[in-house]
Amino acid sequence: MxxxxxxxxxxxxxxxxxxxxxxxxxxxxxxxxxVADDIERAREQLQSLSASVPTRAAARRRVAETADRLEAERERVATLRGRLEAGDDVADTYRQAIADLSEAETDHAAAKERLDAARERAREARDVRQRRLRLEDELGNLxxxxxxxxxxxxxxxxxxxxxxxxxxxxxxxxxxxxxxxxxxxxxxxxxxxxxxxxxxxxxxxxxxxxxxxxxxxxxxxxxxxx
Structure with a gap:
């Protein structure tokens, strides 16, 4: 003021x-x-730090969704394999199920990688938040x-x-x-x-x-x- x-x-x-x-x-x-110059530096550092922690909820939901699909595709492949071994004419369906299972595995792996990346960003954001708190304390003292x-x-x-x-x-x-x-x-x-x-x-x-x-x-x- x-x-x-x-x-x-x-x-x-x-x-x-x-x-x-x-x-x-x-x-x-x-x-x-x-301490005016120190105050200015502390303010500039604070402005350069983001205070938000990214949410991981969407990434966790995607992992759960792809895990459910992966489990379903595995069960489907196992069922078709049993029918194929029993002599049923399901070869084409079995091949498609294998392809679908491969796609589900890829999607699930990608979802887990995105969740790992989101967790890493959250860890980095928490570190930044701790730095902000320390800087805010320092700035207040200054x-x-x-x-x-x-x-x-x-x-x-x-x-x-x-x-x-x-x-x-x-x-x-x-x-x-x-x-x-x-x-x-x-x-x-x-x-x-x-x-x-x-x-x-x-x-x-x-x-x-x-x-x-x-x-x-x-x-x-x-x-x-x-």
């Missing part, structure tokens, strides 16, 4: 992820975490480290801004309420879009703009709250 996403509307009841917002303020001022580093880069300025905010009373960013904290971030960060304010820390919109250094849209008259 950008700094603007955190402070676009500053009003009572605003929620603020303080560390993430501090980090966003630092980024808006051009700060870059020391992103947390980056936020902490960036947050500390602007925390002193945020503390000073809170202490200088009219009608606040707090002296540190962490000790301030959500509205003063958001105002402090808007002051120390770099913003290019107007903010919407509904707070009572400034007498006029002009005072707010002068203190924040950014255009302000006021939702209600601003008066000091001492």
């Amino acid at each position: 950008s700094l603007y996403d955190h402070v676009a509307v500053i009003a009572p009841g605003v929620t603020l992820d303080r560390r993430a917002a501090l980090a966003a303020a630092a980024r808006s001022n051009g700060h870059k975490a020391s 992103e947390r480290a980056a936020r902490a580093e960036l947050a500390e880069a602007v925390r002193p300025a945020a503390d000073d801004a809170v202490a200088a905010l009219p009608g606040c009373g707090a002296t540190t960013f962490d000790g301030a309420g959500p509205v003063p904290a958001a105002l402090a971030l808007a002051r120390v960060g770099s913003l290019e879009r107007p903010l919407t304010l509904a707070c009572r820390h400034f007498a006029t919109s002009g005072d707010a703009e002068a203190w924040l250094g950014v255009p302000v849209v006021s939702l209600r008259p601003m008066v000091y709250r001492w």
